[in-house]
Amino acid sequence: MAKRVKQLVTETDRLYEFDREPVSPDKLQSAWKFAGLFAGEHVAATEFVIGAFFVLHGVTASDLIWGLLIGNTLAVLSWTLVCAPIAVRTRLTFYWYLRRIAGPGLATVYNIANALMYCILAGAMISVSSSAIGGVVGIPVPGLNDVLPSSAAWAVLTFCVGMLFTILAVLGFDTLSRFATVCSPWLFPIFIAGAVATLPRLGVALDLSNLWEVMNTRIWTGVPTPGQEPFTFWHIAFFAWFANLAMHIGLSDMAMLRYAKHWGYGLFTATGIYPGHMLAWMCSGIMVAGVNRAMDPGAMAFQAAGWAGLIAVVVAGWTTANPTLYRAGLALQTITPGWPRWKITLVAGLATSLLACLPVFFVKLLDYVAIYGLVLMPVGAIALAEHWLFPIFRIEQYRAQRLGWLFNWPALIVWFGTLAACAVMPVHLFFRWLPGWFLAVTAYTVLQAASQRTDTRARVTMVSR
Amino acid sequence: MKAVAGVVSILSLAVCYLIPLLYMRSALGLDQFKHLLLAASLVYFAAAAVWAVQAGRASRQ
Numbered sequence: 001m002a003k004r005v006k007q008l009v010t011e012t013d014r015l016y017e018f019d020r021e022p023v024s025p026d027k028l029q030s031a032w033k034f035a036g037l038f039a040g041e042h043v044a045a046t047e048f049v050i051g052a053f054f055v056l057h058g059v060t061a062s063d064l065i066w067g068l069l070i071g072n073t074l075a076v077l078s079w080t081l082v083c084a085p086i087a088v089r090t091r092l093t094f095y096w097y098l099r100r101i102a103g104p105g106l107a108t109v110y111n112i113a114n115a116l117m118y119c120i121l122a123g124a125m126i127s128v129s130s131s132a133i134g135g136v137v138g139i140p141v142p143g144l145n146d147v148l149p150s151s152a153a154w155a156v157l158t159f160c161v162g163m164l165f166t167i168l169a170v171l172g173f174d175t176l177s178r179f180a181t182v183c184s185p186w187l188f189p190i191f192i193a194g195a196v197a198t199l200p201r202l203g204v205a206l207d208l209s210n211l212w213e214v215m216n217t218r219i220w221t222g223v224p225t226p227g228q229e230p231f232t233f234w235h236i237a238f239f240a241w242f243a244n245l246a247m248h249i250g251l252s253d254m255a256m257l258r259y260a261k262h263w264g265y266g267l268f269t270a271t272g273i274y275p276g277h278m279l280a281w282m283c284s285g286i287m288v289a290g291v292n293r294a295m296d297p298g299a300m301a302f303q304a305a306g307w308a309g310l311i312a313v314v315v316a317g318w319t320t321a322n323p324t325l326y327r328a329g330l331a332l333q334t335i336t337p338g339w340p341r342w343k344i345t346l347v348a349g350l351a352t353s354l355l356a357c358l359p360v361f362f363v364k365l366l367d368y369v370a371i372y373g374l375v376l377m378p379v380g381a382i383a384l385a386e387h388w389l390f391p392i393f394r395i396e397q398y399r400a401q402r403l404g405w406l407f408n409w410p411a412l413i414v415w416f417g418t419l420a421a422c423a424v425m426p427v428h429l430f431f432r433w434l435p436g437w438f439l440a441v442t443a444y445t446v447l448q449a450a451s452q453r454t455d456t457r458a459r460v461t462m463v464s465r
Numbered sequence: 466m467k468a469v470a471g472v473v474s475i476l477s478l479a480v481c482y483l484i485p486l487l488y489m490r491s492a493l494g495l496d497q498f499k500h501l502l503l504a505a506s507l508v509y510f511a512a513a514a515v516w517a518v519q520a521g522r523a524s525r526q
Contacts, residue, residue, distance in 0.1 A: 182474065182513040186506065189481040193502055196485035197495065206491060306499030308506045 022091035022258070029259045034268040037256065042244075042276025043187045045128040045316035046121075048297040049365050050243075051284030056144075056293055057231035058224030061215040064285070067233045068278045071240025076273055078241070078248035079257070080266030082380075086387050087257035094254040098379065100398045101386045105406040106415075110379055114246070115328045117372045119348060122324035123355035126165060127362035129317025130158040132298030132310050141296045142359035144227060155357040162356045165318050166349025169325045170342045183319045188275055190312040194304035195283035198290035219289040238430040239366065240277055245373025245433060250380035295363070325349050370429045377433050378418040381440035382411050389445050395452055410447040414440050467519035474512035480505040 029037075054064060090097050099107040131141045139157055142150040149155035202218045204211050216222075224230045247253040248269075257266060287300040294300070301309030328348040329341065355361060361368055390397045400408040422436040484505065488498040 182516060183510075185478055186481065186509050186513075189478065189485070190502075190506070193481070193485040193488075193498075196489055197498060206489070305502055308499065308502040311503075311506065 027259060028261045031261070031265060031268065034260060034265045035271050038269045038273075039271040039275070041184075041272040043184055043191070043272075043280055043316075044276075044320040045125040045297075045313065046320070046365060046369075047191070047276060047280040048128055048284050048287075048301065048313060048316065049124075049295075049362065050239075050369075051281030052288035052295060052297070052300065053366050054231065054236065054281065055219060055285045055288050056225040056228045056295060057235070058222055058228065059220055059231040059233075059236055060222040061212070061220040063222075063231075063233040064220050064236055064282070067236025068240050068281065071237035072270075072273050072277050074237070074241040075244060075248060075277070076267060076270045079253060079269045080264065082384065083248045083251050083253050084257045084260060084263040084266030086251060086383070087254040088260055088263045089387075090254070091258045092254065093258065094251045094380075094383070097251075097254065098383060100401040101383055102379070102408040102411040103400040103405040106408055106412055109412075110376070114252075114376060115348075117246075117375060118324050118328045119352045120355055120361055120368065121372065122321040122328065122352045123162070123358070124361045124365055124368065125317045125321045125324070126162045126353065126356035127158055127317075127359060128297050129165075129314045129321075130154070130161045130356070131296055131362075132301065132313035132317075133157060133161060135296065135298035135302060136310070141298070142363060144225075144295055144363050146363060147358065147360040149357050149359060154359070158356045159353045161317075162321075162349065162353025165321050166325060166346060166353065168318070169322055169349060170345050181319075183315050187312055187316050187319075188280065190301075190305055190308055191280045191283040194301055194309050194312075195286040198286050198304045201290050202286070219286055225293055235428070235430055238434075239370070242373045242430070242433055243277060243369055244273075246376040246380075249433075249437060250373065250376040251383055252376075321352070325352060328352065367429060370433070374422055374429075374433050374436065375419065377437055378415045378440040379411075381418070381437050382414060382444045385441045385444045386448075389441070390448070393445065393449060395445070395449050399448070399452075410444060410451060414444040414447065417443065467516060467523065470512045470515040470519060474509055474516060477505050477509040477512060481509065 059067070086097070095107055095111065098110060102110075134141060134154065134157055137157070139151070139153045142154060149158075199211070199214070200206070202214050204214045242249075253269075257263075260266070284297075284300070287304045288295065291300045291303050297313050298310060301313045303309075305312070325345060325348050329345040386397055389395075396402075399405075400411075418436050418440040421439055422432040425432045425435065427435075481502065484493070484498060484502050487493045488495075493501065
């Protein structure tokens with residue numbers, strides 16, 4: 001078993017070999033590059049669903065706007081004050097930094113867990129694209145409470161769309177990924193166009209004089225759709241904050257921010273967050289109100305923006321599933337040494353396509369996003385404690401590296417212990433990560449301090465003998 | 466070729482942004498709005514595809 005784990009670790013290390021060294025000063029990027037890099041992010045297929053779900057959950061217009069403003073600001077501050085300072089100080093990717101803290105075995109487990117979560121997310125994106133194609137060929141989207149495929153036709157369609165995306169990824173990743181990258185800027189005007197075209201249908205006057213009234217009476221009415229729990233300001237604020245939890249509090253974006261000249265560059269995430277997680281969500285909310293709250297991204301985009309809207313839903317699903325399949329393939333490569341890249345991408349795509357057939361990940365997307373962030377959050381908390389708190393409390397940093405541990409057991413206990421505690425917390429799923437984060441930081445610091453004290457005492461006893 | 470494709474894609478993207486504004490000012494009907502948006506989008510895709518192929522060739526050389 002230990003031999004197998006060591007082999008896995010060797011394969012993972014080889015995979016990330018190219019970014020093992022800290023970024024050298026000549027490779028640091030300008031502020032403009034960061035602004036541009038982040039501006040293209042956060043406009044994905046899931047935006048068509050998330051904003052629409054807020055309408056179905058009956059949030060009011062003022063709760064939505066304030067919730068998104070505050071939640072997204074907290075997200076930007078999390079990138080700036082939590083992720084960027086560690087990235088700038090270490091200049092390492094999170095994988096290599098975690099390897100120093102938690103041992104190579106735990107870093108590999110984290111990597112595989114991340115890949116599985118990515119596969120499910122890509123599956124949800126494939127489902128969104130399928131809804132657009134299903135609308136054209138007359139296959140209805142699953143209901144809001146469906147867990148299993150509502151019809152064989154839906155399952156076949158989703159699987160075929162997933163495999164089409166996979167084959168495209170297998171055939172020519174470089175060119176297609178470049179094409180996918182340039183599609184992102186096009187998606188945003190389609191969101192705007194769709195919302196603008198829907199407004200007159202909802203009764204908004206040309207001079208927008210009654211916009212606020214229509215927003216409150218026809219779109220974000222405060223009345224949830226039957227079967228959906230009501231959302232408040234707090235649900236929206238927390239959702240906007242944790243929508244990218246794995247990236248900021250979970251420190252995944254150290255991979256990008258390690259190229260920043262200053263930790264303040266974390267503020268540039270605002271260039272992507274506010275258009276994507278505020279305007280795009282509001283636009284999809286307006287579009288779903290235009291189709292009487294029917295949760296069918298394809299139908300709502302087609303109704304709002306015509307064929308361009310329909311293409312946008314398919315392209316948004318593809319452009320976001322494509323890099324996700326690549327990342328999942330990379331992580332899977334560690335457990336399938338010697339396999340060529342096409343074969344791994346094909347397997348990752350096959351698994352993702354099968355997951356996409358289950359509508360639960362699409363119709364429960366908000367919950368899944370919460371769980372995705374929650375699962376990886378404790379690992380970020382552990383890294384933060386080791387980086388900032390250990391020097392303050394005079395606890396030795398990077399013991400796992402010095403002692404050559406394969407697994408840092410206190411870290412593993414804290415990771416799974418935090419998840420167990422979060423699972424039983426008597427609060428809404430959206431609010432569990434925050435107490436969980438404090439719990440993880442405190443528990444890891446206390447455990448490591450106790451373990452160090454025990455070691456020191458044992459050493460003193462040995463020396464005195 | 467790559468530069469031309471880049472310029473065309475930026476221009477068509479600007480048109481995609483402009484179309485909703487024209488619609489809001491009643492300069493376009495709903496059908497015109499949808500057709501123009503599709504046309505501008507297809508031009509954008511064509512230019513972006515050419516750019517992606519050219520960029521791929523350039524990076525391989």
